[in-house]
Amino acid sequence: MFYVFLNIKNTNSEINITNKINNDNNNLKLNHYDYVFDLLFNNTINNNSANKEKIDIDRRIIELILSIIQKPLNPNDFIDLEKREKLHTLIWRSLFQSRNSIYDKDSSKDSIGLMTYKEKLMRESSFLSQGTTDNLQEIEKLLAKLHQSLYPWLYGYRYHSFSDIIKSSNGRGIVICTSDKYFKLVRSHIDILRHILNSTLPIEIIYNGENDLSVKHREILVEEFDDVYLTDISTYFNSTLIGISGWAIKPFAILASRFDEVILMDADALYIRDPMELFNDKNYQKKGTLFFKDRTIFSGPHEGLVWLKEWMTDPLPETKELRFWNEKTCHEMESSTVVLHKTRTILGLLNVCKLNELDFRRIVYQKVYGDKETFWMGFDMARQPYYMNSIPSIFIGEISHSHSLNGISLCGHTGHMIEKGKILFWNGHLIKNKNLEELNENHLIQFEAYYMDNDNEGEQWSGNLECLLLKDDEKPTYLSEEEQIIIKEIIEREKNLHYVITPSKKKILKSKYKTIINRNQL
Numbered sequence: 001m002f003y004v005f006l007n008i009k010n011t012n013s014e015i016n017i018t019n020k021i022n023n024d025n026n027n028l029k030l031n032h033y034d035y036v037f038d039l040l041f042n043n044t045i046n047n048n049s050a051n052k053e054k055i056d057i058d059r060r061i062i063e064l065i066l067s068i069i070q071k072p073l074n075p076n077d078f079i080d081l082e083k084r085e086k087l088h089t090l091i092w093r094s095l096f097q098s099r100n101s102i103y104d105k106d107s108s109k110d111s112i113g114l115m116t117y118k119e120k121l122m123r124e125s126s127f128l129s130q131g132t133t134d135n136l137q138e139i140e141k142l143l144a145k146l147h148q149s150l151y152p153w154l155y156g157y158r159y160h161s162f163s164d165i166i167k168s169s170n171g172r173g174i175v176i177c178t179s180d181k182y183f184k185l186v187r188s189h190i191d192i193l194r195h196i197l198n199s200t201l202p203i204e205i206i207y208n209g210e211n212d213l214s215v216k217h218r219e220i221l222v223e224e225f226d227d228v229y230l231t232d233i234s235t236y237f238n239s240t241l242i243g244i245s246g247w248a249i250k251p252f253a254i255l256a257s258r259f260d261e262v263i264l265m266d267a268d269a270l271y272i273r274d275p276m277e278l279f280n281d282k283n284y285q286k287k288g289t290l291f292f293k294d295r296t297i298f299s300g301p302h303e304g305l306v307w308l309k310e311w312m313t314d315p316l317p318e319t320k321e322l323r324f325w326n327e328k329t330c331h332e333m334e335s336s337t338v339v340l341h342k343t344r345t346i347l348g349l350l351n352v353c354k355l356n357e358l359d360f361r362r363i364v365y366q367k368v369y370g371d372k373e374t375f376w377m378g379f380d381m382a383r384q385p386y387y388m389n390s391i392p393s394i395f396i397g398e399i400s401h402s403h404s405l406n407g408i409s410l411c412g413h414t415g416h417m418i419e420k421g422k423i424l425f426w427n428g429h430l431i432k433n434k435n436l437e438e439l440n441e442n443h444l445i446q447f448e449a450y451y452m453d454n455d456n457e458g459e460q461w462s463g464n465l466e467c468l469l470l471k472d473d474e475k476p477t478y479l480s481e482e483e484q485i486i487i488k489e490i491i492e493r494e495k496n497l498h499y500v501i502t503p504s505k506k507k508i509l510k511s512k513y514k515t516i517i518n519r520n521q522l
Contacts, residue, residue: 062138069145075359078311082381084146085354089347089383091143096120118166118343125162129155151350153238153357158256165255169342172279173202173259177249179212182267185429188499189267190225196490197274201263202227206253208244209234231256243358247371250335251352251378260343266336268434271425272486278339281418287387288341289348291375292416294334295393296323296453297461302330304367312380318388319380323455324373334393334414335372336427348384355381391417395468396426396450399476410476411467412445423450423483430494431501432466439501444494447487449476 073081097117127133129148133141159165174193178186186205193199205221207213209232222228233244236256244252254262263275284290305327312319319325324332340349355364355374364374379386397412415426428434431443451468453459460469470476479487494500 062142066142066145069142069149073149075363078363081354081360082311084150085351085381086383088143088146088150091139091146092347095139095143096124114344121166121343122163125166128162129160150354153241154350157238158236165346166343168258169260171202171259172261172263173204173257174199174263174265174275175204175206175253175257175259176265176267177206177253178267179207180214180217182434183213183217184500185267185434187221187224188429188494188497189265189269190221190228191493191497191499192490193271193275194225196486196493197271199271199274199276200227201276202229202259204229204231204257204259206231206233206249206256208232208249229258231258241357242353247335248356248358248361250338250371251349251356251374254338254340254342255349255353257342261341262339264335264338264340266427268429269336269425269427270429270490272483272490273422273424275337275425277418277424278337281339283387283389284339284341287385288344289379289386290339290418291386291388292334292337293323293389293391293393293453293455294329294331294372295395295414296329296331296455296459297465298330299328301327304330304373307367308377312377316380316383316385318386319376322376322388328455331369331372333372333376333388334416334427335370335375336414337416337425338375345379345384345386347382348379348386351382351384352378354378389416389418391420392453392455394423394426394450394452396423396447397467398446398448400467407470407472407474408476409462409467409469410449410451411462412447415450421480423479429500430491440503441495441501443501444491447479448484449478451476 069084073084127136127140127144130136130144133144136144155161159168176186176189190203193201193203203225205213205218205228207218207230212234218230222230233249233252233256237244237252242248242252250264254264261279263278265275278284278290281290305324308325315325322332323329342349352374354360355378356371361371361374368374368377376386376388394415394417395410395412396415397410400409400411411432413426413428416424418424430445431439432445433443436443451470451474459474460471461467462469
C-alpha cells in the first residue's frame with residue numbers, strides 16, 4: 001500500500017522535511033524561501049523521492065509558509081524581514097515582469113517596456129489588497145499575504161488598490177517636505193528655482209497634518225509661485241503604524257507624490273543649476289535611481305556595519321562597492337536629494353518605507369544616522385539595483401584661517417556634482433546654521449571654493465564638522481566665474497527679499513523713512 005507521512009518542522013531560516021515513502025526515509029534540508037520559489041516557478045526540487053509526492057509536499061510547504069507570513073514581523077528580526085522582502089520580489093517579478101527586466105534598461109530607450117509593465121500592474125494587481133484570498137491561485141495568495149504583512153499601512157486610506165498608486169503617479173516633478181519651522185527656507189528655495197534658475201518642473205510640497213504647515217504659509221507658496229501643489233500626507237497611510245515624523249517622512253513622500261519621476265529635495269537644499277539635469281543623467285536613466293554620497297568620515301569598524309552584516313549576507317554588487325560596507329566611512333549616503341523613478345523602483349521604495357516605519361526605525365536609527373542609509377539598504381533588501389553617484393561629494397564654502405594653525409580651513413556645506421567640474425547643489429542653503437532663531441547678513445556664507453572628498457578618510461574637521469581643515473598639500477578649487485555669478489545673484493536676491501535672513505535695523509529705518517517721504521509727496 002502506498003502512503004506518505006510528512007513531518008515538517010520550521011526553524012528560523014530552514015524547513016526540515018522527513019518524507020517517509022514505503023518505509024524509505026529521506027531527509028531534505030532546504031531554505032524555505034528558496035524552496036517555495038523553486039516549487040512555484042521551476043516546478044521541481046532536486047530529490048527523486050520527494051518528486052514522487054510533489055503535489056502533496058508543495059501544498060503542505062505553501063501552507064506552512066503562509067502560516068509563517070501571517071505571524072507579525074518582529075521589528076528586531078531583520079533576517080526574517082529580508083527573507084520576506086526577497087521572496088516578495090521574486091514572486092512579484094514572476095507575475096508582473098518579463099524575463100527582460102526593466103531595471104537595467106535605459107528608460108529613454110525602453111518606454112514601451114515600461115508602459116507594458118505599468119499597464120500590467122494596473123490590470124492585474126487588484127488581488128494585492130484583497131481581504132479574502134481564498135479564490136486566488138497559490139502563487140497570488142502567497143504574494144498577497146506577503147505584501148499585506150510587509151505593508152499593512154498601504155491600503156484603506158488614500159489608496160485602495162495598487163493600481164491607485166500607479167494611476168496617480170504621472171510625469172516628473174520636485175517634492176519638498178516641510179513644516180512651519182522650515183517655511184522660510186522652502187520659500188527661498190522655490191524662489192531660486194523659479195526666478196534664478198528658471199526651472200519649470202512642477203513642485204509638490206508635502207506636509208504632515210493641519211498643524212504642521214499653517215494655512216497662511218500654504219497660501220503664500222501657491223500664490224507666489226506657479227505650478228506648486230500641496231499634499232497633506234497624514235491622509236494617505238495608516239499613521240498609527242508608520243508614525244511619520246522628522247526624517248522618516250521622506251520615502252513616504254516619494255510614494256505619495258503625484259509624480260512618477262521624483263526629485264526629492266530637502267527644504268534647505270540649494271541648487272545653482274537646473275535640477276532637470278538629474279533626469280538627464282545616463283545612470284539615472286539606466287537604473288531609475290540617483291543617490292549621492294556623503295562625506296567620508298569615521299572610518300573603521302562600527303556598530304552600524306556589524307548590525308548590517310548580521311542580516312545582509314548576500315549584498316548586491318553595488319552594495320559591496322560602498323565605502324560603508326568596506327569600513328571606510330559610517331556615513332555612505334547624503335539624502336538631501338534623492339532621485340527615483342517610482343514605477344521602475346517601486347519594490348525598493350516600498351522597502352525603504354518599511355525601514356522607516358515607526359517600530360523598525362526605532363532600531364534602524366540607533367544603528368545609522370536617520371533615513372540616509374535606509375535608501376540603499378532598502379533597495380538591497382528588496383533586490384532592487386540602484387546607482388550611487390560615482391563622483392565623490394564636495395565641501396563648498398568660504399576660506400578661513402581661524403580654525404587651522406598650519407593651513408587654511410574651508411567652512412560651509414556638503415555639495416554634489418553629476419558632471420566633474422560642475423557643481424549642481426549643496427545641502428544647507430546660504431547660511432552657516434539654519435537652526436538659529438534669528439539670522440542676518442552676518443550668517444551668510446561667502447562661497448568661494450570647494451574641496452572634493454577623496455573617498456578615503458584622512459581629512460581633518462572642526463569639532464562641529466562645519467569646517468574642513470586643509471593640509472599644506474591640499475588645495476581647494478575656486479569657483480568658476482559662471483558659478484560665482486549665479487551665487488552672487490542668489491545672495492543679492494536674498495538680501496533684498498529677506499526670505500531667510502532678517503533685515504538689519506538700519507535697513508528697516510531706511511525703508512520706513514522712504515515710506516514716509518513717499519506719503520508726504522502724495
